[in-house]
Amino acid sequence: MYDNLESNSTKYIIERKPEIWKVEPSTAAKNCRNFIREIVDNLDLKPNPEKPVIALSIGDPTVYGNLKASEEAIKAVQNVLEDGSFNGYTSSVGNQEAREAVAEYLSHDGVEVNANDVILCSGCSSSLEHCITVLADGSKNQNILIPRPGFPIYRTLAEHVGVEVRYYNLIPENKWEADLYHLESQIDENTAAIVINNPSNPCGSNYSEEHLRNILEIAYRYRIPVIADEIYENLVFPGEKFISTASLNSCVPILICGGIAKRFLVPGWRLGWIVVHDEIGAFDDVRKALNCLSQRIIGSNTLIQGALPAILKSTPQSAFDSLIGTLLRNSQIAFEGLQQAKGLTPYMPQGAMYMLVEIDMEKFPNFKNGLDFAQKLMEEESVFCLPGECFAISGFMRIVTTVPEDVIQEACTRMAEFCNRYYVK
Numbered sequence: 001m002y003d004n005l006e007s008n009s010t011k012y013i014i015e016r017k018p019e020i021w022k023v024e025p026s027t028a029a030k031n032c033r034n035f036i037r038e039i040v041d042n043l044d045l046k047p048n049p050e051k052p053v054i055a056l057s058i059g060d061p062t063v064y065g066n067l068k069a070s071e072e073a074i075k076a077v078q079n080v081l082e083d084g085s086f087n088g089y090t091s092s093v094g095n096q097e098a099r100e101a102v103a104e105y106l107s108h109d110g111v112e113v114n115a116n117d118v119i120l121c122s123g124c125s126s127s128l129e130h131c132i133t134v135l136a137d138g139s140k141n142q143n144i145l146i147p148r149p150g151f152p153i154y155r156t157l158a159e160h161v162g163v164e165v166r167y168y169n170l171i172p173e174n175k176w177e178a179d180l181y182h183l184e185s186q187i188d189e190n191t192a193a194i195v196i197n198n199p200s201n202p203c204g205s206n207y208s209e210e211h212l213r214n215i216l217e218i219a220y221r222y223r224i225p226v227i228a229d230e231i232y233e234n235l236v237f238p239g240e241k242f243i244s245t246a247s248l249n250s251c252v253p254i255l256i257c258g259g260i261a262k263r264f265l266v267p268g269w270r271l272g273w274i275v276v277h278d279e280i281g282a283f284d285d286v287r288k289a290l291n292c293l294s295q296r297i298i299g300s301n302t303l304i305q306g307a308l309p310a311i312l313k314s315t316p317q318s319a320f321d322s323l324i325g326t327l328l329r330n331s332q333i334a335f336e337g338l339q340q341a342k343g344l345t346p347y348m349p350q351g352a353m354y355m356l357v358e359i360d361m362e363k364f365p366n367f368k369n370g371l372d373f374a375q376k377l378m379e380e381e382s383v384f385c386l387p388g389e390c391f392a393i394s395g396f397m398r399i400v401t402t403v404p405e406d407v408i409q410e411a412c413t414r415m416a417e418f419c420n421r422y423y424v425k
């Protein structure tokens with residue numbers, strides 16, 4: 001059988017035609033879509049060469065360099081790096097002291113978290129992936145409810161594992177609260193989880209205790225667990241109070257996702273967490289399954305885990321206050337600036353790092369839709385904002401409020417000029 005091996009191999013080399021051999025990616029991989037990229041890559045984005053580009057589109061607070069990680073956080077990482085004690089593997093659910101530090105950090109205002117309830121993940125995105133994967137089963141035709149407008153990664157993660165997403169509407173005039181009737185109407189016997197994102201990306205909303213209770217009441221009535229994306233916890237403006245779903249004693253089993261990316265201004269450090277909040281033992285098996293899921297990548301970056309207790313304990317309140325001050329000032333500048341723009345309605349946020357602006361498309365007959373509007377705004381004013389379509393809503397655009405003050409000011413001036421030029425009564 002092996003006699004002809006040599007001549008056979010030679011023959012294969014001679015006949016090799018690279019173009020006829022294609023490797024087919026798996027269905028799971030093909031089901032993995034980035035909805036922001038799909039939209040943005042299809043826009044023809046050519047800035048006006050006369051005007052410097054202002055990107056109000058990037059949800060990374062570090063890009064302009066005006067917002068920096070605290071010295072304490074940087075020192076914390078330096079210390080563990082030099083110390084050399086966190087170069088190895090740790091438990092896949094996370095280092096014990098780091099989990100204890102997260103538990104302590106989140107235990108306030110009636111919330112009590114135990115270190116055993118905490119799983120450390122590779123960023124909050126990875127926390128969300130675990131939560132969706134552990135609760136929803138694509139092979140059983142299950143679905144999850146997600147907010148519209150909302151962060152597109154929920155859909156990416158769900159559809160990747162064959163889980164259907166169903167949107168529930170948020171109401172702009174009600175500070176982007178969920179339309180509870182619509183939410184309830186989306187539930188069926190295959191609904192495996194309801195995702196709540198508070199404070200919200202892209203809305204910048206911060207829900208009241210009453211509204212959160214109303215959502216949890218529906219979840220309780222239908223016995224549906226909740227995934228609460230609380231990555232913007234405590235990033236709320238003065239006079240607002242952040243309420244964690246964990247503080248409400250709702251009897252609803254909740255997986256809370258969070259991390260240090262936004263509040264600590266270090267998205268690249270990739271450290272997130274899941275807190276299993278379960279007053280009634282409903283999640284006993286889910287806890288074990290989450291443990292298994294964490295073993296797929298043998299846990300998250302150990303170095304940052306080693307620094308986590310010091311990051312969480314020693315970052316001074318003044319660092320958070322200063323960030324919130326910037327977000328509030330920028331939101332006010334944008335809110336006032338864009339009210340000068342005919343055909344635009346800005347919705348003042350209560351927190352997070354974003355503001356949604358409604359575009360009265362009927363008053364802009366020159367533009368086919370919100371995508372066209374965003375494209376022309378770039379072409380003429382070199383200002384780029386993500387169209388609402390990236391968040392599953394049309395007739396809106398999202399601006400980020402983490403940029404320097406003079407940048408947001410200039411962007412709003414240009415946007416107002418643009419709108420006033422094209423507005424038709």
Ligand SMILES: *Cc1c(COP(=O)(O)O)cnc(C)c1O
Binds near residue numbers: 122124126200260
């Ligand atoms: C930024 C963001 C995340 C992702 O956080 P990472 O820790 O960077 O993975 C999750 N949810 C929302 C709503 C976000 O805006």
